[in-house]
Amino acid sequence: MKILFLNGPNLNLLGQREPEVYGRATLADVEAKVRARARELKASVEFRQSNLEGELVGWIQQAKGQFDVIALNAAAYTHTSVALRDAIVAVGIPTIEIHLSNVHAREEFRHKSLIAPVCRGQIVGFGANSYVLAVDAAVNVNER
Numbered sequence: 307m308k309i310l311f312l313n314g315p316n317l318n319l320l321g322q323r324e325p326e327v328y329g330r331a332t333l334a335d336v337e338a339k340v341r342a343r344a345r346e347l348k349a350s351v352e353f354r355q356s357n358l359e360g361e362l363v364g365w366i367q368q369a370k371g372q373f374d375v376i377a378l379n380a381a382a383y384t385h386t387s388v389a390l391r392d393a394i395v396a397v398g399i400p401t402i403e404i405h406l407s408n409v410h411a412r413e414e415f416r417h418k419s420l421i422a423p424v425c426r427g428q429i430v431g432f433g434a435n436s437y438v439l440a441v442d443a444a445v446n447v448n449e450r
Contacts, residue, residue, distance in 0.1 A: 307347070307348070307349040307350070307374050307375070307444065307445055308349070308350050308351075308352070308372065308373045308374050308375075309344065309349055309350070309351045309352075309373065309374065309375045309376075309377055309440075309441065309444045310351075310352050310354070310365070310369050310372075310373040310375070310376045310377070311337075311340065311351060311352065311353045311354070311376075311377045311378075311379075311437065311440075312354055312355075312356075312362055312365055312366070312376060312377070312378045312379070312380075313333065313353070313354065313355035313356075313379050313381070314355075314356070314357070314359075314362060314378075314379060314380045314381035314382065314383045314384075315356075315358075315381045315382055315383065316357065316381055317333055317355050317379060317381055318333060318355050318357070320332050320333045320335075320336065320406075321333075321335070331433070331434040333353075333355060335434065336434045336437050337353045339434055339435075339437065339438050340353070340437050340438060340440075340441055343438045343441045343442070344441050347441060347442070347445045349441060349444065349445055351441070352373070359383055359387055359389060359390065360389075362378075362380070362383065362390060363389050363390060363393045366378075366390070366393040366394060366396075366397055367393055367396065367397060369397060369399055370397040370398070370399060373399060374399070374400075374444070374447075375399065375400050375401070375402065375444040375447050376394070376399050376400070376401040376402070377401075377402045377404055377437070377440040377441075377443075377444060378390075378394075378401055378402070378403055378404065378421065378425070379403075379404045379405060379406070379436075379437075380403070380421055384403070384405070384409070384416075384419045384420065384421055384422075385415060385416060385418055385419065385420065386420065387420060387421070388420060390420070390421055391420050391421050391423075391424055394421060394424045394425065395424050400426045400444075400447045400448070401421070401424070401425045401426060402425060402426055402427055402428075402429065402440050402443050402444060402447070403419060403421055403422055403425040403427070403428040403429070403430075404428075404429045404430070404436045404437060404439075404440045405428075405429070405430040405431070405436060406431075406432075406433050406434065406436055407430070407431060407433075408430050408431030409430055409431075410430065410431075411431070426443075426447055427443060429443065
């Protein structure tokens with residue numbers, strides 16, 4: 307099982323940016339937790355982060371035939387990007403939407419996800435553990 311974790315804008319600032327919302331863990335801390343869980347489940351993971359929408363779209367397109375599942379924290383692009391939505395549909399790879407905070411308990415504009423309808427599921431509000439839960443979900447993505 308190969309899982310691609312994609313992280314959108316401003317996630318490179320984890321640990322410094324609004325720690326009361328996103329926590330104090332850095333993206334490297336999150337990655338370490340994910341790698342530990344992935345080892346337990348005999349899965350491999352790759353992490354990428356970009357502030358550029360087009361780069362994220364390119365990585366989704368390139369994932370076809372390379373990865374079994376995508377775990378995507380599109381950050382602000384969650385609410386605005388038709389391009390990410392269309393890329394997810396185009397590649398047909400099961401995609402799990404993840405967020406550190408509970409977007410449904412925040413500002414109204416964060417309640418609408420353009421990618422949720424084309425993702426297998428959504429994990430929100432568990433901080434860094436949202437990513438760890440995504441590993442479990444990815445390994446079991448084809449079970450219903």
